Amino acid sequence: MVEAGDFGTSPDDVQFRFRDDEPVDHGTVTVDSALEQTNANAVRIEPGDDARLLLPFLDRLALVEINFPAFTDGRGYSAARILREAGYAGELRAVGDVLIDQLSHMRRCGFDSFAPDKRLDEEDAKRAFATWEKVYQHAADTALTGRATIAQRRHGEGA
Amino acid sequence: MYAYDQYDQQMVDARVAEFRDQARRRLEGKLTEDQFKPLRLMNGLYLQLHAYMLRVAIPYGTLNSRQMTMLGDIADRYDRGYGHFTTRQNIQYNWIKLEDAADILADLATVEMHATQTSGNCIRNISSDHFAGAAHDEVVDPRPYAELLRQWSSFHPEFSYLPRKFKICVIASEKDRAAMRLHDIGIRIIERDGELGAQFFVGGGMGRTPMIAPMVRDFVALDQLVTYAEACLRVYNRYGRRDNKYKARIKILVHELGAEEYTRQVEEEFAHLLEQGVEPPFAELERIRTFFTDPPFEDDAKSVERSDPDFAVWVDRNTHRHKHDAYVSAVISLKPVGGIPGDATGEQMRLMARLAKQYSFDEIRVMHTQNVVLPHVRIADLPALWAELHEAGLGAPNMDTIEDIIACPGLDYCSLANARSIPLAQRISERFDKSGKTGKLGELKLKISGCINACGHHHAGHIGILGVDKKGKENYQLSLGGSEAEDVSLAKITGPGFDEDGVIEAVEKVTDLYLAQRTEGERFIDTYRRLGMEPFKEALYG
Amino acid sequence: MRILTGNDLKTGAVVWWTGEFWSLHVDEAVDVGERAEEIMAAEEAARRVNVPYAIEATREDDGHVRPAHIKDRVRALGPTVRPDLTLKPQDPEALDWVI
Numbered sequence: 001m002v003e004a005g006d007f008g009t010s011p012d013d014v015q016f017r018f019r020d021d022e023p024v025d026h027g028t029v030t031v032d033s034a035l036e037q038t039n040a041n042a043v044r045i046e047p048g049d050d051a052r053l054l055l056p057f058l059d060r061l062a063l064v065e066i067n068f069p070a071f072t073d074g075r076g077y078s079a080a081r082i083l084r085e086a087g088y089a090g091e092l093r094a095v096g097d098v099l100i101d102q103l104s105h106m107r108r109c110g111f112d113s114f115a116p117d118k119r120l121d122e123e124d125a126k127r128a129f130a131t132w133e134k135v136y137q138h139a140a141d142t143a144l145t146g147r148a149t150i151a152q153r154r155h156g157e158g159a
Numbered sequence: 160m161y162a163y164d165q166y167d168q169q170m171v172d173a174r175v176a177e178f179r180d181q182a183r184r185r186l187e188g189k190l191t192e193d194q195f196k197p198l199r200l201m202n203g204l205y206l207q208l209h210a211y212m213l214r215v216a217i218p219y220g221t222l223n224s225r226q227m228t229m230l231g232d233i234a235d236r237y238d239r240g241y242g243h244f245t246t247r248q249n250i251q252y253n254w255i256k257l258e259d260a261a262d263i264l265a266d267l268a269t270v271e272m273h274a275t276q277t278s279g280n281c282i283r284n285i286s287s288d289h290f291a292g293a294a295h296d297e298v299v300d301p302r303p304y305a306e307l308l309r310q311w312s313s314f315h316p317e318f319s320y321l322p323r324k325f326k327i328c329v330i331a332s333e334k335d336r337a338a339m340r341l342h343d344i345g346i347r348i349i350e351r352d353g354e355l356g357a358q359f360f361v362g363g364g365m366g367r368t369p370m371i372a373p374m375v376r377d378f379v380a381l382d383q384l385v386t387y388a389e390a391c392l393r394v395y396n397r398y399g400r401r402d403n404k405y406k407a408r409i410k411i412l413v414h415e416l417g418a419e420e421y422t423r424q425v426e427e428e429f430a431h432l433l434e435q436g437v438e439p440p441f442a443e444l445e446r447i448r449t450f451f452t453d454p455p456f457e458d459d460a461k462s463v464e465r466s467d468p469d470f471a472v473w474v475d476r477n478t479h480r481h482k483h484d485a486y487v488s489a490v491i492s493l494k495p496v497g498g499i500p501g502d503a504t505g506e507q508m509r510l511m512a513r514l515a516k517q518y519s520f521d522e523i524r525v526m527h528t529q530n531v532v533l534p535h536v537r538i539a540d541l542p543a544l545w546a547e548l549h550e551a552g553l554g555a556p557n558m559d560t561i562e563d564i565i566a567c568p569g570l571d572y573c574s575l576a577n578a579r580s581i582p583l584a585q586r587i588s589e590r591f592d593k594s595g596k597t598g599k600l601g602e603l604k605l606k607i608s609g610c611i612n613a614c615g616h617h618h619a620g621h622i623g624i625l626g627v628d629k630k631g632k633e634n635y636q637l638s639l640g641g642s643e644a645e646d647v648s649l650a651k652i653t654g655p656g657f658d659e660d661g662v663i664e665a666v667e668k669v670t671d672l673y674l675a676q677r678t679e680g681e682r683f684i685d686t687y688r689r690l691g692m693e694p695f696k697e698a699l700y701g
Numbered sequence: 702m703r704i705l706t707g708n709d710l711k712t713g714a715v716v717w718w719t720g721e722f723w724s725l726h727v728d729e730a731v732d733v734g735e736r737a738e739e740i741m742a743a744e745e746a747a748r749r750v751n752v753p754y755a756i757e758a759t760r761e762d763d764g765h766v767r768p769a770h771i772k773d774r775v776r777a778l779g780p781t782v783r784p785d786l787t788l789k790p791q792d793p794e795a796l797d798w799v800i
Contacts, residue, residue, distance in 0.1 A: 074320025210713035
């Protein structure tokens with residue numbers, strides 16, 4: 001029986017999702033709890049948590065929420081990339097103070113699901129996700145999709 | 160110098176469109192000021208003391224005549240006819256309207272310029288040696304590496320919400336002409352056993368708690384430069400303090416962890432990131448380097464007629480040795496006696512642009528000391544160049560003298576300031592010019608900050624002045640013994656502060672003491688280091 | 702007295718609450734007393750001012766309004782080092798008033 005937590009967002013809170021599979025239907029546990037319980041499959045990372053603590057259990061995680069209590073606190077971007085770099089393939093959800101102008105950077109860092117505290121304008125969000133036609137630097141998106149960076153394009157590498 | 164390709168151009172054009180949309184949403188009320196503020200800061204737009212202030216990026220201080228002309232046109236068209244060159248090699252305009260900002264950015268984009276990331280908690284303009292590509296003592300031109308890092312740091316998705324601002328500097332000589340050790344990351348390109356590599360210094364800075372960056376790595380291979388920088392930034396983004404704005408810079412993290420532990424964490428992250436393919440293809444660095452090859456230097460006269468004493472003084476003080484013996488780098492002073500340090504009118508900017516085209520292979524540099532450089536001037540052309548500069552009020556022969564004051568905008572322009580800094584600079588330069596002491600004093604780096612944020616770099620001044628608020632009145636603390644060069648040191652406060660008249664007297668007293676006590680060849684900073692603070696304290700406070 | 706100041710949203714110009722509108726001239730500022738927060742909230746929400754705040758000031762004998770803090774006096778006048786760019790370029794006493 002999967003350990004369900006009291007924390008976190010539910011599928012109803014998710015406003016944007018870029019996955020085909022079914023979202024997890026229960027809440028998340030904290031990182032501390034996840035380390036203790038061997039069957040939790042949904043975890044919530046707070047800004048002060050070390051995402052690498054989850055590395056031994058990535059295979060059993062279907063959902064990792066990363067909380068942005070204030071949009072100015074950028075620790076979640078590093079946490080997201082670290083998880084993707086470690087091969088985490090489950091849902092990576094940005095929650096909290098998620099505003100239009102952070103969406104594209106979050107997507108680039110590997111988030112594929114978004115549950116902002118305040119629902120966002122759909123049109124503005126669509127435009128925001130399409131911000132980066134080309135990108136300078138390597139990030140989770142270039143790794144996951146094989147999308148070429150500008151430097152790679154200049155030298156005939158990558159798609 | 161670097162020229163945009165279609166990718167770079169698309170990027171700035173898209174950012175202009177994005178900002179135009181953001182500004183529109185703000186003006187329509189769809190964004191509150193709290194939501195808009197970090198967005199406008201990412202495009203260098205501050206709400207300042209008198210109006211919006213726009214800080215335009217001049218990457219590693221390099222620009223051409225077309226760009227300088229545009230900067231002059233912007234000053235005339237959108238501002239009040241002038242701009243201010245800053246201590247980070249950028250330019251800022253003080254009287255900008257929000258409703259014009261997107262148009263200004265669009266104009267800048269037509270000449271491959273922008274105002275991206277000149278503010279906010281992100282990686283800022285990457286600075287470099289203003290004599291890069293010209294200096295006789297550099298190992299290599301540092302600017303290709305600065306350009307590589309500029310592109311890497313632009314709109315970096317992981318590092319756009321750092322604990323605080325982040326400043327990187329790249330040099331390539333033993334001599335430090337860019338205050339490299341006082342940056343969040345300072346990089347020195349060196350040669351070792353025939354191979355080029357990068358020394359990394361992390362955790363320097365000024366502000367409230369000035370610190371000199373310790374060396375974190377003595378040799379990073381050039382094809383791992385970006386990966387190493389990314390490792391340094393990631394450790395900072397994860398562990399930099401976010402609980403206290405005044406303890407949020409990386410220097411505090413390095414200090415609190417200790418350089419050894421910080422280094423250990425960086426090395427661990429670096430080893431991990433090496434497997435992630437973060438580094439751009441090496442061909443990209445090679446491509447960027449092709450933009451920084453030498454202009455077609457010609458053999459010519461190695462000396463010039465110096466019978467005019469004013470010209471001779473200017474040549475001695477304002478020209479710097481070039482790697483080619485028929486050339487020098489020439490400094491255009493933006494410190495006329497009694498003038499506002501670093502300010503230039505639109506007309507002066509257009510003049511400098513023309514002079515660059517005519518005398519310097521169309522290249523200009525901005526110094527962090529708020530002057531401008533023509534990097535490649537034929538020695539044979541110096542008389543003609545000087546005549547034009549002299550006539551235009553840009554020929555003050557005072558580089559690195561007490562008249563070459565670095566002063567932040569201070570309370571006249573900046574809402575962070577406690578005291579005015581510009582009037583102090585004006586009065587000091589006038590005083591020493593009038594008394595004829597400027598020449599006698601020789602190299603003397605005087606720096607004035609209007610508040611503890613230290614944008615005037617007073618911690619690194621041979622003489623430093625800090626403006627404070629003393630019971631609602633402007634007051635000034637004097638400090639001595641700082642240096643931003645390779646002999647880097649932080650200045651020490653002399654004692655109780657002074658009012659405006661008092662601090663000018665104080666500067667007179669300490670310089671008089673120097674003149675009385677110096678031995679042959681000693682600069683002010685040397686005499687201070689030999690004598691220590693005591694005799695100066697005695698002279699000031701009796 | 703307690704007066705309100707801020708910046709114009711579109712132009713960034715420094716402005717002062719006159720009781721009816723936001724003026725460029727500090728001498729037209731009025732005492733808002735206890736109503737500071739209420740007025741600021743309404744005016745900011747309507748985008749008639751950006752980032753307003755309340756400050757202490759005194760009304761002088763000659764009718765001028767003098768902000769208590771030098772920073773706001775610089776805002777009221779303009780940069781002391783460029784009299785030509787201030788609101789009172791011809792006034793020789795303007796600089797003394799700021800300091």
